[in-house]
Amino acid sequence: MQREIYLDNSATTPVSAEVAKAMEPYWSVQYGNPSSPHMRGVAAEKTMNHCRRTLAELLGVTPQELYFTGSGTEGNNIAIQGVANIPYNRKNPGHIITSAVEHPAVLHVARYLATIGWEVTYLPVDSTGRISPTDLQKAIRPETRLVSIMLVNNELGAIMPFLEISGIIREANRERQTPILFHCDAVQALGKIPVDLKAIDCDMASFSAHKINGPKGVGLLYVKRGTGLRPLMYGGGQERGLRPGTENLPGIVGMTRAVELALENLQTNAAHMRRLRTRLIEGIRSIPDSAINSPMDGAPHIVNARFAGIRGEVLVHFLEQKRIYIAMGAACSSKSKGRSHVLEALGLSSEEILNSVRLSLSPDQTEEEIDYVIESLAQTVGEIRSIYS
Amino acid sequence: MYHILLVRYGEISLKGRNRRMFEDILISNVKTALQGISIGEISRTFGRIYIETDEWEAAAERLQKVFGIVSLSPVLRTDLDLDSIKDAAVRVMADTNASTFKVETRRPNKAFPMQSPEISRTIGGHVLKNFSHLQVDVHQPDVTLEIEIRREGAYLYSRTIPCLGGLPAGVSGKGLLLLSGGIDSPVAGYLAMKRGVAVEGLHFHSYPFTTERSKEKVMELGRILGQYTGQESFKLWICHFTEVQKAIQKQPYESLRITLMRRFMLRIAAKLAEQQKALAIITGDSLGQVASQTMESIFTINAVTTMPVYRPLIGMDKQEIVDISRQIGTYETSILPYDDCCTVFVPKNPATRPTVEQALEAESGMDVDGLVNEAVALTELVEL
Numbered sequence: 001m002q003r004e005i006y007l008d009n010s011a012t013t014p015v016s017a018e019v020a021k022a023m024e025p026y027w028s029v030q031y032g033n034p035s036s037p038h039m040r041g042v043a044a045e046k047t048m049n050h051c052r053r054t055l056a057e058l059l060g061v062t063p064q065e066l067y068f069t070g071s072g073t074e075g076n077n078i079a080i081q082g083v084a085n086i087p088y089n090r091k092n093p094g095h096i097i098t099s100a101v102e103h104p105a106v107l108h109v110a111r112y113l114a115t116i117g118w119e120v121t122y123l124p125v126d127s128t129g130r131i132s133p134t135d136l137q138k139a140i141r142p143e144t145r146l147v148s149i150m151l152v153n154n155e156l157g158a159i160m161p162f163l164e165i166s167g168i169i170r171e172a173n174r175e176r177q178t179p180i181l182f183h184c185d186a187v188q189a190l191g192k193i194p195v196d197l198k199a200i201d202c203d204m205a206s207f208s209a210h211k212i213n214g215p216k217g218v219g220l221l222y223v224k225r226g227t228g229l230r231p232l233m234y235g236g237g238q239e240r241g242l243r244p245g246t247e248n249l250p251g252i253v254g255m256t257r258a259v260e261l262a263l264e265n266l267q268t269n270a271a272h273m274r275r276l277r278t279r280l281i282e283g284i285r286s287i288p289d290s291a292i293n294s295p296m297d298g299a300p301h302i303v304n305a306r307f308a309g310i311r312g313e314v315l316v317h318f319l320e321q322k323r324i325y326i327a328m329g330a331a332c333s334s335k336s337k338g339r340s341h342v343l344e345a346l347g348l349s350s351e352e353i354l355n356s357v358r359l360s361l362s363p364d365q366t367e368e369e370i371d372y373v374i375e376s377l378a379q380t381v382g383e384i385r386s387i388y389s
Numbered sequence: 390m391y392h393i394l395l396v397r398y399g400e401i402s403l404k405g406r407n408r409r410m411f412e413d414i415l416i417s418n419v420k421t422a423l424q425g426i427s428i429g430e431i432s433r434t435f436g437r438i439y440i441e442t443d444e445w446e447a448a449a450e451r452l453q454k455v456f457g458i459v460s461l462s463p464v465l466r467t468d469l470d471l472d473s474i475k476d477a478a479v480r481v482m483a484d485t486n487a488s489t490f491k492v493e494t495r496r497p498n499k500a501f502p503m504q505s506p507e508i509s510r511t512i513g514g515h516v517l518k519n520f521s522h523l524q525v526d527v528h529q530p531d532v533t534l535e536i537e538i539r540r541e542g543a544y545l546y547s548r549t550i551p552c553l554g555g556l557p558a559g560v561s562g563k564g565l566l567l568l569s570g571g572i573d574s575p576v577a578g579y580l581a582m583k584r585g586v587a588v589e590g591l592h593f594h595s596y597p598f599t600t601e602r603s604k605e606k607v608m609e610l611g612r613i614l615g616q617y618t619g620q621e622s623f624k625l626w627i628c629h630f631t632e633v634q635k636a637i638q639k640q641p642y643e644s645l646r647i648t649l650m651r652r653f654m655l656r657i658a659a660k661l662a663e664q665q666k667a668l669a670i671i672t673g674d675s676l677g678q679v680a681s682q683t684m685e686s687i688f689t690i691n692a693v694t695t696m697p698v699y700r701p702l703i704g705m706d707k708q709e710i711v712d713i714s715r716q717i718g719t720y721e722t723s724i725l726p727y728d729d730c731c732t733v734f735v736p737k738n739p740a741t742r743p744t745v746e747q748a749l750e751a752e753s754g755m756d757v758d759g760l761v762n763e764a765v766a767l768t769e770l771v772e773l
Contacts, residue, residue, distance in 0.1 A: 321597055387639070
């Protein structure tokens, strides 16, 4: 039987054997609560601190600037709502700038802030899925408090012009008493493109473990020292009060190992995936009446494409019979009837949006597998078109 | 404090010689519904059922989903002496928030020394003494304290819990419900069950054109409906409809696709119904709601079978259907956004006035019997 080809790595990834092995002792042997006073607790705390130091080194920040969270979504919420919870901002809701193509974990937080008095600007994107720095510059107002822009778009793979974005914010902050904070949703960027937090010069960045062969249920939030976020939850004071709740030690250990592996192999993996991606794009282009929605210079792991006359959903189910797993739009939006807001922002027609699918790669896939996928796509597209004729 | 549930069933007690059979089915449905709840003896007298139970609240909740029951009352049973009855009366009245009441007494046990009006007066007086805020109102009381002097003891109750009414599920015969996963069809099934139909579901699945999740969703709807069947399980037939869909896509009359799809569904349902000895097909059609539910469409679709098709929602507005759907608990599942086989194949401009002639013309190039037979053969049964 054909080996399973999983092309939905932007939705989630399998935990790698190495990561699972690293986590193993922390379920039933090293099970301590880092807050406990006895040796079990101390051992757990040591492990946790070690993880935090490792991650800090890998990301080029200080351990004190890293917070363990429960997911990428949680990190985004703590960052954005955390800014809104700053006492001054609570009394004087301000203005937040984000993009029209953010993940729902940012977009819906912005929508929520709009219900409690905040003004929200959603920057449009061009045909490559990127915001224009000029638009950002124009959108900044005296009461702007926060800019939240993703590094890599999860549906298209478009890479945002983050250096220009932070340049504009830094420039604007020169003449301001309260600086504009910059938050990046870096969930789809980690392990795919270099993420240099110092160079990006953001104040906050959210990460998730399960997109890079780490476990689900654990994420990481970078918060630059002195940012002054206020928590969303109150509890036992863990994570310096910003994210209370007993730490998920197996998850933290797994995430640390996953980040280590992802960054160690970043160049090799990215180059390999880019080759596969180019091959896949060329293959799709050879199928009649197809089009690529993703920008050519996007992240190496995502191809968003459409096939005229074929509903993405139907293609997903036909391909799964061949053990090829792809996504329609994005996993998060396919549960709701709403069409992809990202593809809408690109200016695609609703028919084109319905015809779109996303294929997202993993570094362990091979060129032979990609060729098989192309062949299957061509055959399936033909088959479905002959039914609908 | 209550140890007995009094079950009232209205309509079935009127139905002469069938009454005994109806009661048997109702009691059997009641027993099925109460599985897992500790109950003692179940007895019946004069159009009522008494159920001994230490968990009357849990039992009442279950029985509120059993068709044929008009209302329930939790009953306090006490010894056959006046003092005990007085005490019990105070306890039962303390369990109400009425400001007016009356007492009604029945005395099937003529060995009890007092007569009914006298008991009512005595107990009423005692209640008044104990609750300063209560007044007697014999015409429109907030509550009626009912006392039954029976051989087993005195039964007292004041609370009445309204139930679904209808006929006991299963007394009418079997019907096959076309269950799509939308809001309407579960409601149609529910209303058929309410009139005693033993409902089984038939779902048309068009994988890989639709998601496996839509099947899961229909199974969940079947489980919810199953709570009203009086049976331990709900039978759901799943028909693999993909080949029929493909054949319909191939015929040249695009605007007729929905009409043809519904005609095939009805043919398959009729054939399965016949095999399963069902006496009717039930659908969630509501007149004029969508293109396939205009009078012309229903006429043209219905022309494929002589099997009766029940359409309990035919005269209902969407909101009325939604209200029932919420009340019976299917709404939240129905609105989950998975496509069923209609939505993926829906033409841009479905015909709203298709004729039988047009449908026959479109079907002339198709192997109608072959497709129907194959689909029926591929239909599988899931017991939920």
